[in-house]
Amino acid sequence: MIVLGIETSCDETSAAVLEDGRLLSNVIYSQIDTHRIYGGVVPEIAAREHMARLPAVVDEAMKKAHVTFSELHGVAVTNRPGLAGGLIVGVSYAKALCSALDIKLIGVDHLEAHMLSPFLENEAFKFPFLGLVISGGHTNVYLAEDFGAYKLLGSTRDDAAGEAFDKVAKMLGLPYPGGPSISKAALSGDPQKIVFPQPQMKDSSFDFSFSGIKTSVLYYLQRNEEKLKSGEVTKEDVAAAFQKALSRSISNKMRRIFAAHPVASVAITGGVAANAFLRSEIEKVAAEKHIGVYVPSMLLCTDNAGMVAYAGYEHLRRGTTSGMDMEIATASEM
Ligand code: KG4
Ligand code: ZN
Numbered sequence: 001m002i003v004l005g006i007e008t009s010c011d012e013t014s015a016a017v018l019e020d021g022r023l024l025s026n027v028i029y030s031q032i033d034t035h036r037i038y039g040g041v042v043p044e045i046a047a048r049e050h051m052a053r054l055p056a057v058v059d060e061a062m063k064k065a066h067v068t069f070s071e072l073h074g075v076a077v078t079n080r081p082g083l084a085g086g087l088i089v090g091v092s093y094a095k096a097l098c099s100a101l102d103i104k105l106i107g108v109d110h111l112e113a114h115m116l117s118p119f120l121e122n123e124a125f126k127f128p129f130l131g132l133v134i135s136g137g138h139t140n141v142y143l144a145e146d147f148g149a150y151k152l153l154g155s156t157r158d159d160a161a162g163e164a165f166d167k168v169a170k171m172l173g174l175p176y177p178g179g180p181s182i183s184k185a186a187l188s189g190d191p192q193k194i195v196f197p198q199p200q201m202k203d204s205s206f207d208f209s210f211s212g213i214k215t216s217v218l219y220y221l222q223r224n225e226e227k228l229k230s231g232e233v234t235k236e237d238v239a240a241a242f243q244k245a246l247s248r249s250i251s252n253k254m255r256r257i258f259a260a261h262p263v264a265s266v267a268i269t270g271g272v273a274a275n276a277f278l279r280s281e282i283e284k285v286a287a288e289k290h291i292g293v294y295v296p297s298m299l300l301c302t303d304n305a306g307m308v309a310y311a312g313y314e315h316l317r318r319g320t321t322s323g324m325d326m327e328i329a330t331a332s333e334m
Helices: 032-036 043-065 084-101 110-120 161-171 178-187 211-223 225-230 235-260 276-288 305-317
Strands: 002-007 012-019 022-030 074-080 104-109 129-134 139-146 149-155 265-269 292-294
Touching: 002 043, 002 084, 002 305, 012 043, 012 305, 022 043, 022 305, 032 043, 043 084, 074 084, 074 110, 074 305, 084 104, 104 110, 104 305, 110 129, 110 139, 110 265, 110 305, 129 235, 139 235, 149 235, 161 178, 161 211, 161 235, 178 235, 178 276, 211 225, 211 235, 235 276, 265 276, 276 292
Parallel strands: 002 074, 074 104, 129 265, 265 292
Antiparallel strands: 002 012, 012 022, 129 139, 139 149
């Protein structure tokens, strides 16, 4: 079974070809250079870029996979959640292809695609597992019991983790996207110099909260201008302390989740999973419970159509395909 995957929900235009669960190609055109000057993704510009780039990106993915359109069994496309304009471009393109080729259309939830991405690289990865999806728009943790059987255990009450990285980077004058900038800056900073407080949740839920840490960074910068000017404290120190505080808040929550839901593995997925410090913090608490940690390779952590093609393939195998009246949604249903 050969599936073409399409991803246009944010600022990556991507297409991938997958045969029987194995990726043949995964082409990603990142729009980061276009959006950088604005300090973030401009939805209207993103949609126009997707429109301009998608046909060539699809052609390249097909060529790299040595597959012709007539060999496709279905087209999997992210139809939720994301920026409406980009989603419409991807979904319209997918519908046109499916109708011209008379093949199946599969609408994919971007979060499900992230969460299942370890299946693309690890034969040992199996259900049930705990799925952490940490991206620019979401910070959700699921108990994934089987394909399609996902229980949301906790999510963020304010900013997504990636959003907090992006906002703090902006405060520090570091370039967009903030996650990679902060992790790079943190490498030469001292994480012990400043201690940002951990979020105090008043209940015992598994929800996350990052806006408090973000605000603490803002206040710190406002109150310590002199120290920063004199070099007593550097931007790199602030980046390292922020990264540590945010990572600890996630790993502390994961420790409680591991205790409540003793499964054999945890998947750390989404763009923020590219953060090595955060990963190592979660790995430490997972090791306490002998839980295996699965993290996709860098390319499969951030947005890509390979993960969309995989989730679509699993749906197609089960016959859960979409009609031509499939709509887009800006929010996830997971
Ligand atoms: O999954 P993704 O590519 O797009 C969404 O679905 O949102 O995630 C993008 C987010 C951005 O907020 C970006 O700053 C963050 O992932 N990110 C990182 C790193 N690389 C990307 N955050 C922390 N450390 C990184 N190394
Ligand atoms: Zn994503």
